[in-house]
Amino acid sequence: MDDLDQELLSALRHNARIPVSSLAAMTGASRATVAARIDRLVANGTIAAFTVRTGHETRAAGVRAIVMIEVLGKLADKVADQLRGLPQVRALHSTNGKWDFIAELEDRDLVSFDETLRRIRLINGINTTETNILLKTRKASF
CATH class of the missing domain: 1.10.10.10 (Winged helix-like DNA-binding domain superfamily/Winged helix DNA-binding domain)
Known part of the structure; x- marks a missing residue:
């Protein structure tokens, strides 16, 4: 891709x-x-389906989190390609400082979320991650 x-x-x-x-x-x-x-x-199966999410489903996401990601060497572009291909990654931001990327994740439940984190940590070029689960949204820009 x-x-x-x-x-x-x-x-x-x-x-x-x-x-x-x-x-x-x-x-x-x-x-x-x-x-x-x-x-x-x-x-080729990259797009498995086109679907509709209702307002209720959008507001009642199972697990949302921010994952800070540190990349080894010059592998940022390859890591970004892999992360963008995960449907659970709703947004991917490059940043400065300790973390190379901040990924916004959304998953249906903790079991699925755990599997998504495992997949992210297995991406070649990722050195370390730090994850913060979002508990309550106090302001959103839609």
């Missing part, structure tokens, strides 16, 4: 009904290229 695939997946996670023309304008790719990429992502 390249950067265009990652951009498309990110946009579709946010809104699975976004028109191909909007995706094309957002990414700078042609409509035909975007449509072909989405078809390929569906065919």
